[in-house]
Amino acid sequence: MKKASLLILIALFAVLSSIWWIETNSLKKEISSQIDCDAISRKGFPFSPKIRCENLRSKDGKIQHEGWASIGVALLGNQAWVDLSGTITLDQKLAISGEMTLENIPFDDLENSLLKNLSFQARDFTISLEDSPALEAEKLSIQFSDNSKFSLDIQKSRLSSFFSQLFPENKTDVHLVGTWTLGEKLYPFSFELEHSSADCYSSGNGKAKVLINLSQDQFYDVSAQLTNEQTVHKEYTLPEKELFMSAAAPVLDQYPLIHKICNDHWDQLQTLIPSFLGKTNGELAIKLAFPSPETQISEPWKIIFDKLSVQNECYGFELKGAISNELKYAFDLSLKNYQPMIQNLAGYYNRWQKLLSAPDLLGPTLFPANEKMAAHLVSFLKQVSDQHTENDLTLSIQGSESVPFALGNQTPESLAQAVQKLTNDCLAEIELELKVDPASKDVLVSPGAG
Numbered sequence: 001m002k003k004a005s006l007l008i009l010i011a012l013f014a015v016l017s018s019i020w021w022i023e024t025n026s027l028k029k030e031i032s033s034q035i036d037c038d039a040i041s042r043k044g045f046p047f048s049p050k051i052r053c054e055n056l057r058s059k060d061g062k063i064q065h066e067g068w069a070s071i072g073v074a075l076l077g078n079q080a081w082v083d084l085s086g087t088i089t090l091d092q093k094l095a096i097s098g099e100m101t102l103e104n105i106p107f108d109d110l111e112n113s114l115l116k117n118l119s120f121q122a123r124d125f126t127i128s129l130e131d132s133p134a135l136e137a138e139k140l141s142i143q144f145s146d147n148s149k150f151s152l153d154i155q156k157s158r159l160s161s162f163f164s165q166l167f168p169e170n171k172t173d174v175h176l177v178g179t180w181t182l183g184e185k186l187y188p189f190s191f192e193l194e195h196s197s198a199d200c201y202s203s204g205n206g207k208a209k210v211l212i213n214l215s216q217d218q219f220y221d222v223s224a225q226l227t228n229e230q231t232v233h234k235e236y237t238l239p240e241k242e243l244f245m246s247a248a249a250p251v252l253d254q255y256p257l258i259h260k261i262c263n264d265h266w267d268q269l270q271t272l273i274p275s276f277l278g279k280t281n282g283e284l285a286i287k288l289a290f291p292s293p294e295t296q297i298s299e300p301w302k303i304i305f306d307k308l309s310v311q312n313e314c315y316g317f318e319l320k321g322a323i324s325n326e327l328k329y330a331f332d333l334s335l336k337n338y339q340p341m342i343q344n345l346a347g348y349y350n351r352w353q354k355l356l357s358a359p360d361l362l363g364p365t366l367f368p369a370n371e372k373m374a375a376h377l378v379s380f381l382k383q384v385s386d387q388h389t390e391n392d393l394t395l396s397i398q399g400s401e402s403v404p405f406a407l408g409n410q411t412p413e414s415l416a417q418a419v420q421k422l423t424n425d426c427l428a429e430i431e432l433e434l435k436v437d438p439a440s441k442d443v444l445v446s447p448g449a450g
Helices: 002-034 161-166 241-247 256-264 266-272 338-356 371-384 412-436
Strands: 039-043 050-054 063-073 079-090 094-106 119-129 132-145 149-159 172-182 189-199 202-214 219-232 278-291 302-312 316-324 328-336 392-399
Touching: 002 039, 002 050, 002 063, 241 256, 256 266, 266 338, 328 338, 338 371, 371 392, 371 412
Parallel strands: none
Antiparallel strands: 039 050, 050 063, 063 079, 079 094, 094 119, 119 132, 132 149, 149 172, 172 189, 189 202, 202 219, 219 278, 278 302, 302 316, 316 328, 328 392
16 A cells, blocks of 8 residues: 555656656747846746746847846646846836736737736836936736736835935825726727825825727827826925935036025025915816827827816816817816915915025016005906906917917907006006115015915
């Protein structure tokens, strides 16, 4: 009896060894035909056949990997998996580094089944563009199912070295769940983001729908709907001056005035950051129509805003209209609580005016706004608006090749007169201030707004 059991174990071991050898040999040949490795070896005996490669690279040299990679197959199964550690470089421009695992890769019907149950996990994940980090995350997970559903989770992520200096404490958690469908010839393509959430300085939730179709005459039709609710629960504070100046140097060097403000008046900038604490709702419904790059169609492109709105607990705006490459545009702009909005904008302008009027910046070229100037602007908007109430105002904005700019119900002549009257009224307020006290530039609109 013992002898029989021993023979069975030996036979089973021989079978497993044969299967492992066949699987790893086949896998090694398949890998060697497509990539080169500094070293390649068989691993995972006896239940997990896999090949380990050191510093793999594609035959054409466009893909290079510094580190190790294990490529394995399920025993007697039709799925593969990949473990990578190190950095993958694509065309010497895009680099992806970290500890990565790709699972549930199908052997059969790869083209149609690739995303059926594909899973991607990464730790200490970084994406770099031309040696500059673009995205960093402690953990990243992407899960596909049924060829149409997906979920994405990112933990403790941040965007690029520049943004990491702007937002030194900003490590965002992101969660997305959605579906998509794909036509036989790639179009129509539809995408629906059922749920999205993010949490850093603010937290929020959103949804999105996108439909892309390509007609027989190679003309794209795109429609998109997005909604988002965001709650800012933490005031933004500037990073250390030296860190910011170093990270933003390529931008600041192109704008001397901004560079001087940041370098010489850094402490004052924190007081100029507006408060966004509270809840904000946003909604976008847009349609686009444009010819494919491969076609010679001369039909114009067009962008239609069915709705673009942003609203917080105090103010809001909504935009509807269209623009095309025929030098035509027409929009309706609606403002909620526009009178206190303008008063607060004037107060926020005054906070900047006080800084910019410093002798080493613009000097005495800017005057503060007072409440009467803000009232003159309100009167101007009422005059040119299509309709208005005490709280809300609707204004049409149009333009064409013959009339480049039209506002509200005004003709070009009446609009020019209204703008001239607004200018004269504001200049009169400035002259009155200087007559009362020529050396004074007291701010009469509260600078605490914004």
